[in-house]
Amino acid sequence: MDSYDKVLEIVGDISANTIAPNAEGVDAEGPKLENGRVYYADGTQKNLDAIVQAGLMGITLPRKYDGLNFPIVPYIMAADIVSRADAGFVNIWGLQDCAETIHEFADEEQQAKYLPRISKGETAAMDLTEPDAGSDLQAVQLKATLIDGQWYLNGVKRFITNGDGHISLVLARSEEGTSDGRGLSMFIYDKNSNAVTVRRIEHKLGIIGSPTCELVFKNAPVELVGQRKLGLIKYVMALMNGARLGIAAQSVGIAEAAYREALAYAQERKQFEVPLPGSLLYLK
Numbered sequence: 079m080d081s082y083d084k085v086l087e088i089v090g091d092i093s094a095n096t097i098a099p100n101a102e103g104v105d106a107e108g109p110k111l112e113n114g115r116v117y118y119a120d121g122t123q124k125n126l127d128a129i130v131q132a133g134l135m136g137i138t139l140p141r142k143y144d145g146l147n148f149p150i151v152p153y154i155m156a157a158d159i160v161s162r163a164d165a166g167f168v169n170i171w172g173l174q175d176c177a178e179t180i181h182e183f184a185d186e187e188q189q190a191k192y193l194p195r196i197s198k199g200e201t202a203a204m205d206l207t208e209p210d211a212g213s214d215l216q217a218v219q220l221k222a223t224l225i226d227g228q229w230y231l232n233g234v235k236r237f238i239t240n241g242d243g244h245i246s247l248v249l250a251r252s253e254e255g256t257s258d259g260r261g262l263s264m265f266i267y268d269k270n271s272n273a274v275t276v277r278r279i280e281h282k283l284g285i286i287g288s289p290t291c292e293l294v295f296k297n298a299p300v301e302l303v304g305q306r307k308l309g310l311i312k313y314v315m316a317l318m319n320g321a322r323l324g325i326a327a328q329s330v331g332i333a334e335a336a337y338r339e340a341l342a343y344a345q346e347r348k349q350f351e352v353p354l355p356g357s358l359l360y361l362k
């Protein structure tokens with residue numbers, strides 16, 4: 079418990095003194111797309127550097143993968159705090175959820191290969207959605223082909239948060255002739271393979287610092303996670319369970335920040351030379 083408190087103190091410190099002051103600049107600058115690659119806004123990169131230096135990637139991973147070995151509750155509390163400072167940044171940092179899925183379902187060799195990289199600061203992405211497969215993920219078409227023992231992916235993914243991240247979990251159709259969720263498997267794509275390009279970054283109203291990407295896979299070499307055909311019905315379901323907690327924490331963080339902002343304004347606001355009626359009742 080002592081260790082959780084200390085780490086949450088550090089999260090609070092970085093959120094208040096680095097991430098929050100950078101938030102406005104990140105929103106104004108946004109990420110850039112150059113030659114198929116994403117470049118974060120300056121402030122986003124500084125946030126990430128501070129988070130990595132403090133050892134706040136791989137929070138829930140075991141120590142043997144250089145993680146902090148924390149349970150999910152203090153991790154989610156940390157996500158709430160970071161969200162209060164910059165709700166867009168938490169989308170990038172929170173994708174360490176993908177490491178949980180690799181830890182739970184990938185084999186030992188894959189875990190040893192990818193998890194320490196995430197603990198050291200490499201970012202992740204979950205590539206599920208496609209132009210014609212949003213709510214209905216059973217319709218995913220990205221094609222996975224097995225050639226001489228090596229899997230390759232071809233097709234398009236859309237709306238992928240941090241789509242140019244280092245390590246991506248990708249849902250693809252591995253079973254020819256199928257049309258539902260039972261023909262889908264999950265794969266790990268390593269950006270070092272250089273076989274996926276970013277075609278577009280979406281223009282959004284908010285969470286601007288978080289790049290939402292359209293991706294083109296061209297014979298991208300990938301590794302199968304776990305067993306074929308369990309990609310959607312087992313692994314994505316587990317991934318989403320973690321992601322839901324993160325998004326819930328993000329929502330609480332945004333609501334908390336908005337409430338404090340509104341309260342402070344209501345308390346300083348004077349009309350007819352008096353404070354707004356009732357606004358002082360909520361003083362903490």
Ligand SMILES: Cc1cc2nc3c(=O)[nH]c(=O)nc-3n(C[C@H](O)[C@H](O)[C@H](O)COP(=O)(O)OP(=O)(O)OC[C@H]3O[C@@H](n4cnc5c(N)ncnc54)[C@H](O)[C@@H]3O)c2cc1C
Pocket residue numbers: 204205206207209211212213214236237238239240282290
């Ligand atoms: C900012 C942002 C970040 C994202 N990040 C990621 C990411 O990192 N990875 C990823 O894989 N995806 C990501 N997504 C995609 C997101 O998961 C999809 O947008 C979502 O699944 C909905 O799909 P869709 O946009 O195609 O909407 P649609 O599926 O077309 O749905 C449109 C509307 O119709 C409703 N609807 C759909 N089907 C039915 C039905 N049968 N009955 C009644 N109503 C229905 C939906 O509820 C919705 O309101 C992101 C999206 C956004 C906006």
